[in-house]
Amino acid sequence: MNRISSKIGLVAAALSLHVGGAFADEILVGAEIPLTGSLARVGAGMHEGISVAVDVFNKTNGKHTIKIVTADDESAPAKAIAAVEKLAGDGVVAITGGYGSNNIGPASDAANKLGLPYITSGGVAENLTERGYKTFFRINNTAGYQKAMVGLLDTMQIKSASVVYSTKEATADLAKDVEKELAAKGVAVTLHAFDPAITDFKPIINKVRLQDKPEVIVMVGYENDYVGILRAAKVLKPKVKAMVGVWSLATPKMASDFPDLMPSVYGTALLPFPAEFQTEEGKRFADTYMKLYNKAPDYLGQFGFVQSMILFEAIARAADAGTLKSGGIAQELARTDRQTLIGRVQFSDKGDNLNFVHRMGQHQDGKIAIVWPSDAATGKMNFPGVPW
Amino acid sequence: MKMSKTGLAVIFAAYVLVPLLLGSNSYVMSLIVAAMIIGGIALAWALLGNLGGMVSFGHSAFFGVGAYVSAILTMKAGVPVLAAMLLGGAGAVAASLAMLPVLRLKGPYFALAILAYAHIFKILATEWSSVTGGSAGLASVPRFPTLMGVDLSSKTGSYLIVLSLLLVFIAAYRLIRSSHYGIALRAMHDSEDATRVVGVNSTLLKALMLFVSAFMTGVIGAFNVHYINFLEPDYAFSGLWVTLPIVAAIFGGYRTILGPLVGAVTVYLVDQLVFKNLIPSGHQLVLGALLVAMIIFSPGGLMPLLRKGSRRKHAAA
Numbered sequence: 007m008n009r010i011s012s013k014i015g016l017v018a019a020a021l022s023l024h025v026g027g028a029f030a031d032e033i034l035v036g037a038e039i040p041l042t043g044s045l046a047r048v049g050a051g052m053h054e055g056i057s058v059a060v061d062v063f064n065k066t067n068g069k070h071t072i073k074i075v076t077a078d079d080e081s082a083p084a085k086a087i088a089a090v091e092k093l094a095g096d097g098v099v100a101i102t103g104g105y106g107s108n109n110i111g112p113a114s115d116a117a118n119k120l121g122l123p124y125i126t127s128g129g130v131a132e133n134l135t136e137r138g139y140k141t142f143f144r145i146n147n148t149a150g151y152q153k154a155m156v157g158l159l160d161t162m163q164i165k166s167a168s169v170v171y172s173t174k175e176a177t178a179d180l181a182k183d184v185e186k187e188l189a190a191k192g193v194a195v196t197l198h199a200f201d202p203a204i205t206d207f208k209p210i211i212n213k214v215r216l217q218d219k220p221e222v223i224v225m226v227g228y229e230n231d232y233v234g235i236l237r238a239a240k241v242l243k244p245k246v247k248a249m250v251g252v253w254s255l256a257t258p259k260m261a262s263d264f265p266d267l268m269p270s271v272y273g274t275a276l277l278p279f280p281a282e283f284q285t286e287e288g289k290r291f292a293d294t295y296m297k298l299y300n301k302a303p304d305y306l307g308q309f310g311f312v313q314s315m316i317l318f319e320a321i322a323r324a325a326d327a328g329t330l331k332s333g334g335i336a337q338e339l340a341r342t343d344r345q346t347l348i349g350r351v352q353f354s355d356k357g358d359n360l361n362f363v364h365r366m367g368q369h370q371d372g373k374i375a376i377v378w379p380s381d382a383a384t385g386k387m388n389f390p391g392v393p394w
Numbered sequence: 395m396k397m398s399k400t401g402l403a404v405i406f407a408a409y410v411l412v413p414l415l416l417g418s419n420s421y422v423m424s425l426i427v428a429a430m431i432i433g434g435i436a437l438a439w440a441l442l443g444n445l446g447g448m449v450s451f452g453h454s455a456f457f458g459v460g461a462y463v464s465a466i467l468t469m470k471a472g473v474p475v476l477a478a479m480l481l482g483g484a485g486a487v488a489a490s491l492a493m494l495p496v497l498r499l500k501g502p503y504f505a506l507a508i509l510a511y512a513h514i515f516k517i518l519a520t521e522w523s524s525v526t527g528g529s530a531g532l533a534s535v536p537r538f539p540t541l542m543g544v545d546l547s548s549k550t551g552s553y554l555i556v557l558s559l560l561l562v563f564i565a566a567y568r569l570i571r572s573s574h575y576g577i578a579l580r581a582m583h584d585s586e587d588a589t590r591v592v593g594v595n596s597t598l599l600k601a602l603m604l605f606v607s608a609f610m611t612g613v614i615g616a617f618n619v620h621y622i623n624f625l626e627p628d629y630a631f632s633g634l635w636v637t638l639p640i641v642a643a644i645f646g647g648y649r650t651i652l653g654p655l656v657g658a659v660t661v662y663l664v665d666q667l668v669f670k671n672l673i674p675s676g677h678q679l680v681l682g683a684l685l686v687a688m689i690i691f692s693p694g695g696l697m698p699l700l701r702k703g704s705r706r707k708h709a710a711a
Contacts, residue, residue, distance in 0.1 A: 041675050078674055083622055083629060084428040088666070091420040111533055111624040120420075133533035173520050175529040175626060201517070202628075 032073040033321055033330070035314075036093030036101040036122075038113055043081025045105045048254075048306055052128060055303070055310020056102055058294045062311075063318040066290075070322045079109055086113035094120045099321060100335050102314045107131035107175060114142050123336045125317045127309035130176050135356040141336050142357040145313050145348065148176065150362035151252055152183045154274055155224065158366040158378040159188065162248060162389055164221040166194040168214045170235060171226035172202050180252065181226040196220070205230070207238035215244035225251040229260070236267040240394045247390030248272060256367035256374050257304060268369040270391030272377070275367030276305045276348055278384040279374040288347055312346045319344075408557055413550045423549035425666050426659070430556045431618050433658030434563065436639035438610035440648040441567055445579045446603030447586070449501070451636055452493075452508030453611050455515045456486040458630035460612025461619040462519055462526055468536045468620070470525075475536055479616040486612025487605045489515060497600050516631035531626025535619050552621050559617060560655060563610050567651050570606065575599060645688055647695025656696055661685075 037056050040049035056074060064071050075096050077089035086109040093101060094117075101117050104110040105128035117124040118139045125143040130151070135144060159167065167188060171181030178199070185195045196218045198210050214223060223246050225235050232255050239249065248270070254260075255273030281302045283289045291311055295303040303311075317335075320342065324334030343352045350361040366378035368388060375385025416422050435453055442448050463485030467473040473481065489511075496507035519526045526532070538546035538555060545551050570576050579599055582589045586596050615635075619625050639658070646657020661681060669677035692699040 042678070076674075078670075082634070083624065084424070084431070084618075085666075087622070088421055088424045088428065091424050095419065095421050108531070108624065108626050108629050112622045115623055131530060131533075133530060137534055173529050174628070175531060178529045 032071045033325065034073050034075055034096060034098045035317065035321070036090070036096070036098035037074050037076045037103045038079050038086060038089040038093060038101055039076060039103040040081040040105050040109065041076075041078040045081040045109075048128070049078075049081070049103075049105050051304060051306025052103060052105060052310035054295070054299055055307035055312075056314045058291060058298060058303075058307065059311045059314035059318060061294050061298065062290055063315060067318075067322060070318075070325055072318050072321070079104075079113065081106065081109065083109050083112045086110075087116045089113065090116040090120070090122070090124075094122060098122065099330060100125070100317055102126070102310075102317050104128045107134055110134060114139065117141060121333070123317070123320075123339055125313045125339065127313045130180075132179060135354075135358045138356055140340075140357075143313075143316075143339050143353055144357055145316070145346075145351055145359045146309065146362050146364075147358050148180050148183060150359075150364045151180055151274055152187065154364035154366050154378065155180075155184055155250065155252060156187050156191075157363075158250065158272060159193070159222065159224075160191070161378060161380075161387070162222065164193060164247070166218070166220040167222045167224050168196050168198060168218045168220040169224045169226060170198045170200065170207070170210055170214070172228065172231055173199050174202050174228075177226045177228075177252075181224075184224065184226070194220075200227075200231070202228075202231070205234050207231075207234045208242060211235065211238040211242050211244060215242055219244075220246060222246055222248045222250055225249065225255075227251070229254045232260070232271075232273075233264060233267065236264070236271065236393060239392075240267065243394050246392060249392055250366075256369060258302070258374065259304070261369055261372055261374065265372065267393055269371075269393045270369060270388050271393060272366055272368050274364040275374055275376060276308050276365060277303070277374075278367065278376050282384065283347075285345075285347070291347060308347050312348050312351070316342055316344075316346070316351060405561065409554070413553065417550045420549050422667070423553055425663055427549065427553050427556055427621065429659045429662035430553075430560060430655075431614055431621075432638050432642055432662055433655040434556065434560055434614035434617075435611050435635060436643040436646070436648075436654035436658050437560065437563055437567065437651075438607045438614070439636075439639050440643045440654045441570075441610070442603055442607040443643075444649055445570060445576065446600045446607070447579075447583055448497075448600065448604070449505045450508050450607075451505045452510070452512035453607075453639065454631045454633060454635040455489060455508070455512035456608040456611035457615035457618075457635045458512070458519065458627070459489040459515055460486040460615030461625055461630045463612070464616030465532050465535045465619045465625050466525060469532065475538055475620050479613055479620070482616030482619075483609040483613035486608040486615070489612075490604050490608035493604065494601060497597055497604065512631055512636075516627050519627040519630060526627070527625075529627060531624065531629070533624055535623045535625060537623060538620055547620075552617075556614075556617055556621075559613060564651055564655075566606070566610075570603075571651070575602070579603065641685060643695075645685055645696055647697035647699075649694060650697040653695050653697040660696065 039053045060072050060074050077092050079086035079089040090113050100123040102125050104113055104126040107129035110126055110129035114124040118141045123141045127145045130148045169181050169185055171177050185197055188195045232251050251273040253274055256275035258279045261268050283292050320335050320338035323338045324330045352360045354360050365376050365382050367374040368377045376383050377387040439453050442450055460482035464478040464482030467478040468475055493511055499507055520529050578594045582596050590596050642658035642661050643654035645661050647653030665681045669680045
C-alpha cells in the first residue's frame with residue numbers, strides 16, 4: 007500500500023509539474039480518445055483531426071492559444087470515465103473526442119458532473135442526447151445518415167430493398183429508421199439482422215437472392231461486415247442494381263485494401279477521394295493535414311477537426327467575455343451557427359446538430375465520387391452497377 | 395474466525411486513510427474502484443476454481459445478468475438501488491441454475507460450455523428489447539443514493555460500497571473454506587471419485603460453489619451498472635469481464651483468498667498509473683511481460699512470493 011501511495015504521489019507530482027509547465031496564456035483542452043483497444047484506428051483518425059484544428063486555430067486566431075492534453079480511454083467505458091477525470095485534474099476547460107456510444111455515454115456523464123463541456127462526433131446513439139445535458143454537444147447523428155441513404159435510394163427510384171444490418175446499437179437503430187421511411191414511401195423492404203460476430207454472410211445473401219429478389223441491398227454494419235457481405239454477394243451474384251452501405255465504407259482505405267470488392271459500391275462520405283476542397287477553411291485544413299501527417303485527410307479527421315474548431319471558437323468567445331470558468335463555454339457552444347466542412351452546424355437544446363445531413367459517395371476506378379446530394383456531387387452515379 | 399493485527403490495520407487504512415488521502419483525487423479513486431470491480435470478479439472466479447475445482451470462461455454471464463437485473467428493477471419497478479444490487483446477485487444465481495446440466499462436465503468441456511452460456515445471455519439481452527432496451531441498452535441507470543448524509547454516488551461513496559462488498563465476500567470465502575464443506579471441497583480436488591465413495595455429494599457441492607460465485611459476480615455487475623450508469627449487451631457480457639479477472643487472479647495467486655484482490659489492484663493500478671505514464675500507447679505490453687515472468691518464476695502468484703519474501707526477512711532477523 008505504501009509503495010502504491012508513493013507511486014501515486016510521484017505520478018501526481020509529475021502531472022502537476024507537467025500542467026504547471028504550460029504557458030500561462032495557453033488554454034488547456036482535453037482530448038479523451040481511444041488510442042488503443044478495438045477503436046484505436048478510428049480514435050487515431052479523430053485525433054489527427056483534433057491536432058490539425060489546434061494548429062489551424064492557433065495560427066489563425068491570433069489572441070488565444072489552445073493546448074491539447076490527450077488521455078487514451080483504451081476503448082473501455084470505465085477508463086473513459088477515468089480519462090475525463092484525469093483531464094479535469096490537469097485543468098482542462100472542455101473535452102473534445104470520444105468514440106463509441108458506450109464510451110461517450112459514461113465519459114460525458116462524468117464531464118457533466120464536473121461541469122466540463124463535451125463535444126463529439128463519435129457516437130450516434132439516440133439516448134446520448136435524450137439525457138438533456140447542457141454540457142453535451144454532438145455534430146452528427148443517425149438522422150443525417152438516414153437522410154443520405156434514403157435520399158440516394160429515392161434518386162435511384164427503386165421499388166424494393168433488402169436491409170442487412172448488424173444488431174449493434176447504432177446499426178440496428180439506423181436500419182429500422184431507414185426501413186420505416188422507405189416503407190412509408192411505398193418501397194417493399196425486408197430486414198435481415200446479423201450478429202456482429204458472424205463472418206460468413208452467404209446464408210443471408212442467399213436468402214435475399216432467392217426470396218426477396220430486391221433491386222438494392224442496403225448494408226448497415228462496419229468494415230468487416232461490409233467485406234463479408236460483399237464477398238458473399240460476389241460469390242452468389244444476386245440480381246441487384248446497387249450495393250449501398252453506410253459509414254466506414256466509401257473510404258480510400260477500403261478502396262486500396264479491397265479493390266475487387268469495392269467498384270460501384272456506395273457509402274456515406276463527406277469527401278471525394280482524392281479530396282477536393284472549395285472553401286478557404288477546407289483548403290487550410292487539407293494543407294495542414296498534409297503538412298502534419300503527409301497524407302490526404304479522411305472523414306474521421308474531418309469530423310475531429312470540425313468538432314474541435316467549433317469548441318475552440320466557443321472557448322475564445324467565452325474567454326473574451328470572461329466566462330471561461332463560469333459555464334460560458336457551454337453557452338457559447340449552444341449559440342453556434344456556422345458553415346463548416348460538414349455543412350451548417352446549429353445545436354438543439356439537447357445538444358444535437360439540427361442540420362446534419364451526410365453525403366453519399368461511390369467507389370469508381372479506385373477513387374470515390376460524391377454522387378448525392380446533387381449540389382455537392384463531384385461525379386455521375388454509376389447505376390445500375392455492382393462489383394461483380 | 396480470527397483476524398490478524400495486519401488485517402485490521404489494512405481494513406482501517408482502506409476505510410479511513412484511502413478516502414482521506416486520495417478522496418479528493420477523482421482520477422485515482424476511479425482507478426481504484428475499477429480495480430476493485432475486477433478484484434471482486436477475480437475473487438468469485440478463484441473461489442469457483444479453488445473450492446469447486448471448475449475453470450470458468452463464462453463469468454461475464456453472471457456479471458451481465460446481475461447488471462441487467464439490477465438496472466431493470468431500479469428503472470422499471472422502482473426498487474431501491476442497494477436492494478436491487480442484491481437482487482442482481484440473486485438473478486445471477488437464477489442464471490446459474492440454467493448451467494446445472496453442464497456441472498458434470500470437467501476441465502475444458504465445462505469451461506467452453508459455460509462460455510456458450512455467456513453468449514446465450516448476451517443474445518437474450520440484445521433480442522429482448524422491450525425489457526432490456528436491446529442493442530441500444532439502458533442509459534441514465536439510477537445512481538447510488540445518499541445514506542445518512544453520505545453521497546454514495548460520489549467517488550468515495552462508491553469506493554466504500556465496493557470495499558464493503560469485497561470484505562463481505564472475503565469473509566464468506568473464509569467461512570466456506572474453514573467449514574466442513576470446505577474440507578470436502580478440498581478433498582474433491584485430490585480425487586473427486588474417492589470423495590464420492592465416502593458419501594460426499596460432489597455435484598451438489600459444486601453447484602453450491604457455482605451459486606456463491608455467481609451471486610458475488612452478479613452483485614459486482616450490479617454495482618458496476620449503478621456506478622457507470624450505462625449498460626448495453628456488448629459491454630455487460632464482454633469477454634474482458636473474464637479475461638482481466640483471470641489475469642488478476644493468476645497474477646496475485648488464485649489459490650489464496652487475497653491473491654485475486656491483490657492481483658487486480660496491482661495489475662490495474664500499476665498499469666494505469668505507472669506503465670501508462672511511461673508508455674501512453676502500448677503499456678499493456680509491459681504488463682503482459684510481467685505476467686509471463688510471474689508465471690515462470692512464481693507460478694503460485696504474487697501472494698506466495700510476498701510471503702516467501704517476508705519469511706526470509708524474519709529468518710534473517
